[in-house]
Amino acid sequence: MTIKMIASDMDGTFLNDKGTYDRKRFEKLLDRLDEHGIRFVVATGNNMNRVNIMFKGLLDRLDFVAENGAHLLVKGETIDRFVLDQTDVALFLEYFKAQLAAYRVILTGTRHSYMLDAAEWEMVHHMIAPEEAKAFMDAIVRVKSFEDIPKDEPIIKMSMVATDFTEADAVMADFNAHFTGNLTAVSSGFGTIDIIQTGVHKAAGLQILMDRFGISADDLMAFGDSGNDVEMLHLANYSYAVGNAPQIIKQHAKFLAPSHKDDGVLEVIEDYLDNQGLKS
Known part of the structure; x- marks a missing residue:
């Protein structure tokens, strides 16, 4: 099992039930991911106005599939944008x-x-x-x-x-x-x-990023909880629905992560790094 890219939805998945996340824990995890060349992608339906607030100070360390795939950024810099007819x-x-x-x-x-x-x-x-x-x-x-x-x-x-x-x-x-x-x-x-x-969604945006960095779906881990995550879960070889996701969404994922209330995304990633011996 080799992971080169990790993508996570925000609301109801990466963010807990208070709409926040453990910043210190995530920064330590991001240090480990950076050290081992694993890219972290924020895959969200939100626009960058809100995302900028959530990840202030970390934008240049993250990639983004925002607006459900309509706005793509690498290390905080826009590389592509799709507009509606x-x-x-x-x-x-x-x-x-x-x-x-x-x-x-x-x-x-x-x-x-x-x-x-x-x-x-x-x-x-x-x-x-x-x-x-x-x-x-x-x-x-x-x-x-x-x-x-x-x-x-x-x-x-x-x-x-x-x-x-x-x-x-x-x-x-x-x-x-x-x-x-x-x-x-x-x-x-x-x-x-x-x-x-139609056809512009999180998976399509992720595929553009994956092509850019020579990463295959076999090396992709993804987390989601809602209907706008389905294509992304289908794309990733290692797809996780968080425990709080509706049953219909869980059916689209290969694995189940702990609830967002329990920082399920961080828990799974940390377990993966530990099990692979990828220490900081």
Whole structure:
């Protein structure tokens, strides 16, 4: 068993139930990974505004598959970015025109994220630390209409939160069955739905990074807990669902890691390094 790259989802996987992680423990682990040439990839549906907060001071030691594969960075530097077709964005807005505020729709561009003035936002992501939640919301530009978004700013991802978390699966199923454009709805956990370009997902982004560094899927370890992690779990030879993941997600992984509450990702990686004799 040889691992050359490790990829982990953030919310509900790498981050614990308080939306944080053991920084000192991770830095020690990162030192060991660096020493043995193992790359660590943050694979997330989040944009880099929030990721920058989470990993401040470590950006130049990590690779990123952000925006569900639409934004790729190596050691914190952008190497590729995918944008949504304007026609698909318009079709999406038309499809949900009656629920854009109620579903707290967010359109993420290359410079800012946008939400309607009419959208009432409570921090439904209880797993996000309060200070990060505030920073996340402060970075969102409120607009009266999505038509007010600057025309020269491409949209790279769209997301929303169903009014009732239990409603999310039904919303996704309906959208994926009836939407006529080139977009797919995927779960990112806790009632949040990400709308991504069909074929642009975490696995596709990881494959670009793997090709860049000559790494095969046989040498990839990946961790996830939600629908937007499925392709990544299928890609990795060593795929782990954390213990708190829904059963349907666990079925897509080869192995089970401890819950995010128990720092399951760090636990598995440390065990791997210890068992391989890869000491610091």
